[in-house]
Amino acid sequence: MKSQRLLAGLAGLAIAALATAAAAEPVNIVSPRAGAFAAPGMHQFYVWCSNGKDHLAYQRGTSGQDALNKLSDAENASGSAHCQPVWQGRVLS
Numbered sequence: 001m002k003s004q005r006l007l008a009g010l011a012g013l014a015i016a017a018l019a020t021a022a023a024a025e026p027v028n029i030v031s032p033r034a035g036a037f038a039a040p041g042m043h044q045f046y047v048w049c050s051n052g053k054d055h056l057a058y059q060r061g062t063s064g065q066d067a068l069n070k071l072s073d074a075e076n077a078s079g080s081a082h083c084q085p086v087w088q089g090r091v092l093s
Helices: 002-024 034-038 064-077
Strands: 029-031 041-049 055-061 083-091
Touching: 034 064, 034 083, 041 064, 055 064, 055 083, 064 083
Parallel strands: none
Antiparallel strands: 041 055, 041 083
């Protein structure tokens, strides 16, 4: 009986944790799938920087790759060659 209560409690905690994580996700991302990467529009990137100045960036492009190239060029032109953008998804604009 105690083990059933313990399992029920753990299941409740797991559901609460999943709901919290789902609520923390950006609601404007269309899809993190390959179809979204190939689609034109606004794309979201997480930019990892070796100096610790990581940030989110948005770039419009004909595809995720086009947007990534444009963002990388802009980062390098601004002197942020130590930063690497990572595609997160296409966003609604």
